[in-house]
Amino acid sequence: MLAPVNPRRVFAVDDPDVNPYRLLTALVVPRPIAWVSTLSGDGVVNLAPHSFFTVSSNRPPVVQFTSVGVKDTLRNVLATGEFVVNLAGLPQMDAVNQTSAPYEAGVDEAAALGIAMEPSELVAPPRVSDAPASIECVLHTTIEVGTCTLVLGRVVAVTVRDEAMVDGSPSMSRLQPVSRLGGAEWGLPPEVVALERPLQPPP
Numbered sequence: 001m002l003a004p005v006n007p008r009r010v011f012a013v014d015d016p017d018v019n020p021y022r023l024l025t026a027l028v029v030p031r032p033i034a035w036v037s038t039l040s041g042d043g044v045v046n047l048a049p050h051s052f053f054t055v056s057s058n059r060p061p062v063v064q065f066t067s068v069g070v071k072d073t074l075r076n077v078l079a080t081g082e083f084v085v086n087l088a089g090l091p092q093m094d095a096v097n098q099t100s101a102p103y104e105a106g107v108d109e110a111a112a113l114g115i116a117m118e119p120s121e122l123v124a125p126p127r128v129s130d131a132p133a134s135i136e137c138v139l140h141t142t143i144e145v146g147t148c149t150l151v152l153g154r155v156v157a158v159t160v161r162d163e164a165m166v167d168g169s170p171s172m173s174r175l176q177p178v179s180r181l182g183g184a185e186w187g188l189p190p191e192v193v194a195l196e197r198p199l200q201p202p203p
């Protein structure tokens with residue numbers, strides 16, 4: 001066996017000095033942010049960011065986020081079966097961060113912070129008015145993984161603000177998405193290059 005080409009540090013994840021959360025969130029970057037709006041069973045709005053977020057399936061269209069522990073967002077989704085993933089653009093970055101503060105369960109973060117909400121198209125939880133796009137979901141399934149719960153939502157409607165659309169598609173330069181990195185670091189809207197996929201392997 002050859003020696004490793006590049007010296008590298010090995011982290012044993014069962015070593016008590018290793019924090020898998022810190023390590024993985026520093027490495028799986030940048031993570032897009034689902035700014036999730038929900039309603040409690042009593043109809044109180046809740047808004048909180050989740051960066052453990054991705055597309056699960058395109059047919060049917062399904063997206064997922066992960067609740068690390070049991071939080072109001074998860075409780076609300078389980079109680080009502082609906083949620084909205086609002087995209088976080090650069091102008092919303094500070095507001096997104098503010099909504100991650102540990103508000104009491106009965107507190108509407110959007111109202112407390114002056115974040116304008118408006119009715120969604122097909123689900124009861126409202127969307128963030130200024131978010132460049134919103135993805136409306138009904139609960140598909142939840143999967144428990146240790147102390148976390150993956151929440152999969154079937155997408156029933158997608159809305160994109162007119163000013164974020166170019167030639168009929170959402171445009172990166174208009175969406176200006178921010179992302180989550182490790183620790184307290186955030187990613188600003190990225191530079192974009194276009195790279196066509198190869199139609200065949202090289203000869």
Ligand SMILES: Cc1cc2nc3c(=O)[nH]c(=O)nc-3n(C[C@H](O)[C@H](O)[C@H](O)COP(=O)(O)O)c2cc1C
Nearest residue numbers: 048049050051052066067068071072073100101180
């Ligand atoms: C950018 C960002 C991303 C976050 N991602 C997650 C996440 O993926 N899962 C999670 O459980 N908490 C995440 N948090 C923390 C929650 O937003 C925070 O615990 C919040 O208070 C939960 O609100 P809730 O109790 O109203 O659901 C994140 C916080 C920030 C600022």
